[in-house]
Amino acid sequence: MVIRKIFTALFLLGFTVQAVAQQKIRLSNNWEFLKQDLGGIWEAVRPVGKGNPESVPLWQTVTLPHCVNAQDAVDPDVNYYQGPSWYRAQLDISNPYAGGRTLLHFEGAGQKSDVYVYTTKVGSHTGGYDEWTVDITDAVEAFRKTDVYQKQFKGKIPVSIRTDNSRDLELIPSDLSDFNLYGGIYRYLNLVYTPQLSVQQLFAKAEVNAANKNGTVQISADLYNPSGKTNTAVTVQLVDPKGKEVNRFTKNINLTGGRTDLGTIQVTSPALWSTEDPLLYTVRVTVGTGTDQAVHTEKIGFRYFEFVKKGPFMLNGKRLLLRGTHRHEDHAGVAQAMTDQMMREEMVMMKEMGVNFIRLGHYQQSRTILELCDSLGIVVWEEIPWCRGGLGGDVYKEQARRMLTNMINQHYNHASVIIWGLGNENDWPGDFPEFDQQKIRAFMKELNDLSHKLDPTRKTAIRRCDFCKDIVDVYSPSIWAGWYRGIYTEYKDVSRAEFEKVDHFLHVEWGGDSHARRHSENPDKALQGITAAKAADERAGDASLFGGAARVSKDGDWSESYICNLVDWHLKEQETMPWLTGTAQWPFKDFSTPVRPDNPVPYMNQKGVVERDLTKKESYYVFQSYWTNTPMVHIYGHTMPVRWGDADEEKMVKVYSNCDEAELFLNGKSMGIKKRNSQDFPAAGLRWNLKFNAGNNTVRVVARKGKVQVEDNVSFRYQTEKWAAPAKLVLEKLSEQDGIATVQVKLFDAKGIQCLDAANFVRFGLAGDGKLIDNQGTSSGSRYVQMYNGTAIIKVELKGGKSVVSVAADKLPTAFLNL
Template identity: 55%
Template sequence: MKTKRISNGWEHYRGSLGGVWEVWRAYKLNNHYNVPWSAVELPHCFNGEDSVDPDVLYYQGPGWYRTLLEVDNPYPNGRTLLHFEGAGQNTEVYLYTEQVARHVGGYDEFKVDLTEQMAEGKYKELFGNKVPVAVQCDNTRDLETIPSDISDFNLYGGIYRYLNLVYVPEISFEYVHIATEVQSENNAEITVRAKLYNPLKRSQSVRLSLVVRDPDGHAVHQQEWTAEAWQGWKDLATLELTDVKRWSPDHPELYSCEVVMHGATGEEAWETSHAERFGIRTFQFVKQGPFLLNGERLLLRGTHRHEDFAGVAAAMTEDMIRSEMKLIKEMGANFIRLGHYQQSRIVLELCDELGLLVWEEIPWCRGGIGGEAYRQQCRDMLQAMIEQHYNHPSVIVWGLGNENDWESDFDTFDEEEIRRFMKELHDLSHELDDSRVTGIRRCEFCKDIIDVYSPSIWAGWYRGVYPEYEASSRAGFEGTDRFLHLEWGADNMAGRHVEAPYTGFSEIKTGDGTDERDGDYFLQGGDPRVSSLGDWSETYFCDMIDWYLKSQTQMDWLTGAAQWAFKDFSTPVRPDSPIPYLNMKGVVQRDLTPKEAYYVFQSYWSEKPMIRVYNHSEAIRWGQPGEKKLIKVYSNCEQAELFLNGQSVGVRKRDAQDFPCAGLRWEVELAEGENEVRAVGIKNGAQVADEIRFVYQTEEWEQPASAVLSANRLEDGLMKVEVRVYDRNGVYCPDANLFVRFGLAGDGKLLDNRGTVLGSRYLQLAGGRAAILVDPQGGRSVVSAAVDGIPTVFVEI
């Protein structure tokens, strides 16, 4: 097999065409009747910016791609394939004007065989030796497909994962699976199974060779034999490995298996190979007990991931994915739920390499249950996910659904019908792969069907207060056989800090459950809850995380928990967020810029010495002269010393149960004006330090009445334009959270629609200010800032 990515040479048109002929009409009619095609590089999502555009709903409809491929298959009678690693949501593939394939589903991989259609050569007159390929991706709303459009994420459109041109001989491997079974502490048995791709059902004898290598690259097993081409799955070899190195988050040991096939077409010999990595480990969710990995208790410390990124939406490059997954690992996580769909093969490969255990699921998310086509898509996507990701040792749970108790998409809601179909998927999963368990989140009437269940527990956000977390989790644990807490957290705006965060301790009813209920995510109406009454500050979010994590250290029965979600992401159901159309529960922004919460997790989970003085982003703090102010430090060091303006204010020892900040907190008197705070810690003999500078404001302020706009050139040539608001006396208003809209006239360009605090033209102030990046593009521009209720201000750049 020979594979190459085909990322360049593509053109895109977002919109509908009268038919596929319009893709190519200009080639024949000398560019008459042309539509405006744009050059793009794959991966590409045609919702790269509009998913967080504050003024429009994101586009849902068809989008077209076209290219001229140079094809040079080296195999005699070889097959030429297009391998889509993912495209959304429904995909049609054409050679010139002939449709050769259609795929339903935006998240699983699929291959398209071009061989027969290319052989007919209908397009040589126009395109010579090149092959005209057109692809239509369509994310039009459709109730009879999954996921539901009421899911809390965008159903993106485009060829938003990598696309490969693949050459194989007339017989090749479609899948190679390595099943592992631990026999004893040091020994394991593996079985190598394979399924052929043989569309013409050729019958011939082939020579096979197999080599298995240990994590150090040494061959531990080799064999050769001859076999007749087969149909379906076939066991190729069963062998025993000794002195086994177990895969785990701390030691992600990976073996490899390569199978080579030798054959002949006429007088010409050919060979093709298929290589897979695998790991050897055992795991168990103990009934009414903890999670065991390789026989020992492991607390699953997790987060969640959406395929979403500033400026490109789902079209994340390999470098972007790698940066994100490394950040997750460096945060100290050992577990990740891939919500709510099968994700890129690159993600799974990195989970294997980095040591991140995985819950991966199909996108049966909300909405109820549809007809037979709907159900068949669920079956097909479950089978594809398992077949395509079977060999990843990181995967422990196949997720069958999310919030399937959420009624909306159909005029009837039949719990028994959902139960029957959930049981069918559960049985299908175990039929395809009995080495993993099944799981769902939030569907109480199905929790007895699957292996692992996560109830809805949002203590301190959608319901209740965060001190109820442990009791809520214990109730969830006792209410199901095998418990895992997925999804907890709070929306928080990067850069927003408050002196006294809203907690709801006095106003919000407690003891009535902490499960999210329909409508709780709305910002108005319903029962009192922190999500609608709170300040959406980093301050509150860090306190909540701190409480959850210090509690988890004492919950020896807990299998684990996963915070929702690692990164801010776009969603069509949240137009009223401080940055519209953004779910802001991330511990990093949509461009991977860490928020303060990232370091709270590190202080509990990371082994590498770290220290962080809370609040690096607020330039001005406020209070009364002589007032004691709290300085918080997050660190995994045994102790830390704080210095204020060069003078030590004491040493504190870390105690995880001393909330907040595990005891690393100081009350100090700040000087009016400039202050410098520095923290120093020691862990395992290594010293780490962190410092911040800010202005302490003691002047009191009234309502915001005016704004000042400034512009500063950055080292990369971009301009940072910032607005700050003041009262009628010219005193800065550091708690103002009004909405501001940036605009531009002239040669430059606002770098907006990113869904970040520096990449949004319409957003709330954080700490009385907001900013946006501008590309001057070599010319002159005037940038405006219109803050609600305040005269618009301008600056020329």
């Protein structure tokens, strides 16, 4: 809670300063959307009579940000839409600056975009993830001189935007990528007013001398000067994290075009930015005088870091074990169109899990995310979307160069960024007839050189392309011990072997899938059929659920129980690897993907520690128990309402905690105190083997860390009856709140015993007044889903009427429920 309050205050303060200074207005409301192409721009602006049946096609009202694929990305029955779509609105435009410029600033739109003022095309952009700006000043003024300006549009400016995420082999990322290439204006769109001269891009290079701990800030800028001014006054201010002005100077500069050097500020013993104490300075640049002033602010941080050759990672002279995760820009119900609030909630959850490092996969992400990483203290690896498929032609390569340049320029000032990623899985062919490793190497080297030219202060990196590992500064091989290859106990040996092959090793992407709400009494059973091969790399076809070598990803149960064991082992091993720079688990949140239609939640990559709607899985607490200091305790199995076994069988109860000791109570009776030892696997020694009562049981734990005491409890039913083949589906309403009913199906055998290992796919349907809340990409938000322990859940929006819910499964009678 403290993290949330501090962060919210910092973030909102920073955003308000920037928004006011740049005269920026978010264009969120009063947009219309069309999910298809038009015959031409005239169809977006032509006059139409009210109620005219010939007013086709039909537009719908939406709010920005908006993703074309908010629903169909995880629709189990269709391919997600890839094609053109249109947005239109009528804007009130009133620039307060005499002779000023009016801009549309896109924080991200996918994947190609064209912008029109009335029928005039004013700009285009290719690339779904970098920011871009269109100057609409001249087109607005020209339109205001036409008759239709007042007659048809009543003094407003019609703006139409065409976005297009059609498949295109000459674009990055590849459509072979394990994530959706979304369409739409899925990040914020801003109307920006500037004077005749303004700051287009500010570069504040903050450096610290490791010897004397003094700092410098070299400040330069790309200025926007369409009117051709030849000189201007500039004022530069530096404000420390407490709001005190450190330095200020004013100077006159000549405008010669290109990058303009504004000056250097010396700082004695600056407060350092770190993951524990992310202190940020503010650089404020004012261009011009009087009413023609343009003010631009940026947050910066002083820090220095090192990837020690054949050794660990150092931040500000001290070893920092990078405890990381990954992020895709994706969320239940909205896909890529995440709001600031959604992003804040997600990133704060990461920090509260103990994350201090994140790889943003596999593209430049929202400016909001980078601001959050700065404010929360999360070190960043950010990369361009050269992902899979091979290497295209000149258009393809030019886009990669442009997106790398834009990413570095636009996120240059963020203290959190330490690595620019140049590619991901570039050893993965498929988009082109030719797959030439030497040509890929040559282009990788070109990007590596470009990155160092644009920003010599940060490192470059790639993941999983062994034939390019010598080109970049930092390399991550493919290591999926216990999932795609091998067993998880091989993790340390395999990692050490890969570490020895490069100068600077950083392991990103590890973990495995878990179907939320699915649990197991024997989670490691799949390992019995897998040979320890001292190899844990992912290979062609390993992601498939059919055929190939024995592997947990195909042959395991996809339970949360197994993934908790895998995570537990990895984390306890990382504590005894002093040479390790760090790792990043893949990923924090489940996300949608077009290449996994057969998963338990179709079209979802389910490797997250939270679901697509941020519902925590059990593995979240395993990380928290290793990575955080605030006392916490969590009994495994909060979403496991039934456990099973023989009447006198001992069953393990696992407790995840960062406390020194814990006492467990079964049905009110103490089962003893255990001391935590991170190397005592599983659950760091906090485990008890107990005999449950047949029927209902309650488990409570009290954990202590110093004088602080924390508690947790779970209740469950213990089933000793053995079940036979599935025979009957039974629907029941679990709850109703605010017009939303939660419905559950259970699977029983012919004798009415619940089949607790059942993993049948079930399909929900509905007739009547209500609506299924589906296409969410979650275990309880898909109409077609694999059961978890013989159950599945769906929610229904009742809409004040009557409905009938159905559920069907192959070779079983369909069940119905009246609501």
